[in-house]
Amino acid sequence: MTDRSKIVVIDDELEMRRFLKHSFDPAETEFFEADNGVEGLRVVARTNPDVVLLDLGLPDMDGIEVAKQLREWSQVPIIVLSARGREKDKIEALDAGADDYLTKPFGVGELLARIRVTLRHVSRVKGAIVEPVFEVGDLKVDLPKRRVLVNDVEVHLTPIEFKLLAMLIRHAGMVLTHRQLLIEVWGPAYSDETHYLRVYMGQLRHKLESEPARPKYITTEPGVGYRLLTE
Amino acid sequence: MTDRSKIVVIDDELEMRRFLKHSFDPAETEFFEADNGVEGLRVVARTNPDVVLLDLGLPDMDGIEVAKQLREWSQVPIIVLSARGREKDKIEALDAGADDYLTKPFGVGELLARIRVTLRHVSRVKGAIVEPVFEVGDLKVDLPKRRVLVNDVEVHLTPIEFKLLAMLIRHAGMVLTHRQLLIEVWGPAYSDETHYLRVYMGQLRHKLESEPARPKYITTEPGVGYRLLTE
C-alpha cells in the first residue's frame, strides 16, 4: 500500500460525511463521497476504492441492496455504518456481503481500527481483483453498469441471466460446478436443479454467441459444470 | 469447505463455552475449547482451526497477548468476545491482530453471521494464494481451474479421467495401488474392477503422452498399480 488508500463514503447525511472526512488524514487517504445508493455505486465503479463505508438508510434504495449489487462485480471491503442496532439488521447486512458492521454512534478510533483490519485482509487477497469491465472477443460486459454489449450492440439480460454471467465472469477461465452456480444464483435450496442451468445457459448462449450451437465463450464441461473462456 | 469447519473457543467461563458449543451445529462444526491462554495456544496449534473465538479476560494471560502470540505463526481469523466494551480495548485488540470484536452480551445470530464473514475471507485467500499448478515436461495441470495443457494446448478430460489424474498428481512420484485408485475414483464398491483402470489409463496416456505406448508420465507398476513421474 505505497499509495494513498481510497475510501468511498455512501451516506445521505452531510454532517456524517463531514465528520468522516475529518477523521482521515488527507496525506494518507483519498476521500470520495456519495449521498445516495445509485451515485454510490457509480463512484465505487469509477474510483475502485480500498474500502467502502456504507450507511443503510439511504434516500433512494436500501443499503443492503447497495451491498448486494456491489458484490455482483466487486470484492471491495464494505463496512456498514448504521443507526439500526438490531441484530437482524446486522445479520442481514453481513450476509449480503458486508465485511463489518458498526452501530452509530461509534468512536473514530474504533472505525479506523476496523478499517485497518479490512485493509489487512485486502492486502492478503490482492491479486484476486476482477476488472469491473470484462471483455473477450465481441463480448463486453460492464458489471457495475449492468450493461452487456455484443459487437457493440446492447443486449438485454434478465436478472437471472445477468447473475449467472456475472458469476462466470468473476471466475473466468475456471470451471464452475453445477452446484456452485446453482447455490450462488438460485440459492442453496436449488443445488440439484441442474435443469435450470441447461435452460439458462442456452438462453445466454442464444443472446451472446454468434453460433449458439457451437459456443465460443460459454463452454460445457460435461458432468461437471460450465466455464467462461478468457481468450 | 467440504469438511466441517473447526472452531476453537478460548474462554475461562464454563457457561460461555457451553453456550457457544450449543450455538453451533455439530454436523457442520468441530468444536474445541480451552479455559486459559496457554492451553488455548496449544489447542490452536494442534487443531489448526478455521476460526478462533477469544475472550479477553483469561486467568493466566491477557487475551490481547494471546492474539499477538498467535499472530506470530498463524493467520487464523480471531474473533474477540469480550465484556470490555471500551473503545480503547477494541482498538488494541484489532490492532493486535484480531479480525473482529464482539461485546458481550451478543446475539448468537450476529456471532454466526460474523463467523460466516471471516470464513468468506479465508476461502477467498485460500483460493488466491495457493496455486497448485502441477507441471512436468510438456504437461501442465491446474487443478482448481480444472485445466490440462499439453504443449500449451488445452486437452479435454472426462470427469473420471480428471479425477484419476488429480489423484495421481496429489501423490505424484508415489505408487498408487489399483485398490487405492479404484476406491478413490469409483468408490469402495469398485475396488476389484482393475479393468476400469486399464481402460482409463489408456485413455489418459492417449490424451497426455506423445507416445502412448511408451509413456513418459504415467508408468505401470506391474501387479501393483500406477505412478505419475515427477521429472
Add this chain to the structure above:
DNA sequence: TGCGTCAGTCAAGATTTCGTCAAGATGGAC
C-alpha cells in the same frame, strides 16, 4: 512348448447428461 496371469487396445452398446423447444405458472405494473 504350453498355460495362466496381467496389461493394453479397440469398439459396440448402455447409460447418463445436454441442448432445445415450448407450454404453463408467477408476479409486478398499470
Add this chain to the structure above:
DNA sequence: GTCCATCTTGACGAAATCTTGACTGACGCA
C-alpha cells in the same frame, strides 16, 4: 382485472461418457 416479462417445468432427440467384452501381446513358470 389484464398485460407483459420472466421463471419454471416437461418432453424428447442428440451428444458425451461409462461400462463391458473380445482380442492381443508380454512375461513367468512348469
